[in-house]
Amino acid sequence: MFKLNSFTKIGVRLYLFVYLIFPYSATSQTEKFDLRRNLEIALNSRNLEYIKKTIKDEKNLKISEKFSKIIQEFPDSKWKIKKLNSVNINQEIYQLKVFGKKNVNGESYILESNFNFLFSFKNGKITNGTIKKLFTLIRNDENKIDISFNIPDKVLTGKKYDIDVILNKPLQEIMVAGGIEIHQVESFLEQDISLEPLVSGGIFKVTRAPSKPGIQIWSGIIAHPEGIITFTKSVDIVDKI
Secondary structure (H helix, E strand, C coil): CCCHHHHCEEEEECCCCCCCCCCCCCCCHHHHHHHHHHHHHHHHCCCHHHHHCCECCCCHHHHHHHHHHHHHHCCCCEEEEEEECCCCCCCEEEEEEEEEEEEECCEEEEEEEEEEEEEEEECCEEEEEEEEEEEEEEECCCCCCCEEEECCCEEECCCEEEEEEEECCCCCCCCCEEEEEEECCCCCCEEEEECEECCCCEEEEEEECCCCCEEEEEEEEEEECCEEEEEEEEEEEECCC
């Protein structure tokens, strides 16, 4: 029997990588390819020094702490990086994918995160780093829960938009709990989320974008008899599309 009371409040570790600002110090196409490869190697080998020495500002400590947390929670995490085309000649775009797995009390938790990293560079150092299209899942259900996430990547300022997290299979007599919260970008590693019964078969929320451009971060959880799914999604708030 699934006991909802045991999930009334869960401290959910949600792994956003908004402050993972990566090194860039090249000009030719060959050097750019080498940087992408070197960065991927550094992330997979946990080479924090390589990352810290190429950061322009004083965010080194924050980056190291957050990267260390990812390593601690998912020691076998694997990083894949792909360079995307950019319409801005002064800006580069990397697509990053992170996969990880860990065991806790006999349960296997899988991490999967995808995001784009946009940045420019000055004097061989990274600057103006921004994360777009972030979507992170951590789940221990062995993909048994058929779930869909309908959350936009981009919304106009001041506009209403829908957030739908849908359990695709009929719930019947199964008791499922869930919750979702918005929080500031600076508070992205841990989030306490209060759970409520999901009698409608998912999380359905209508919200309004802020009046100024920026980034909204949504964090949520689904507690199901088959397991637990936590998720994080960024929404880019823009003044024109």
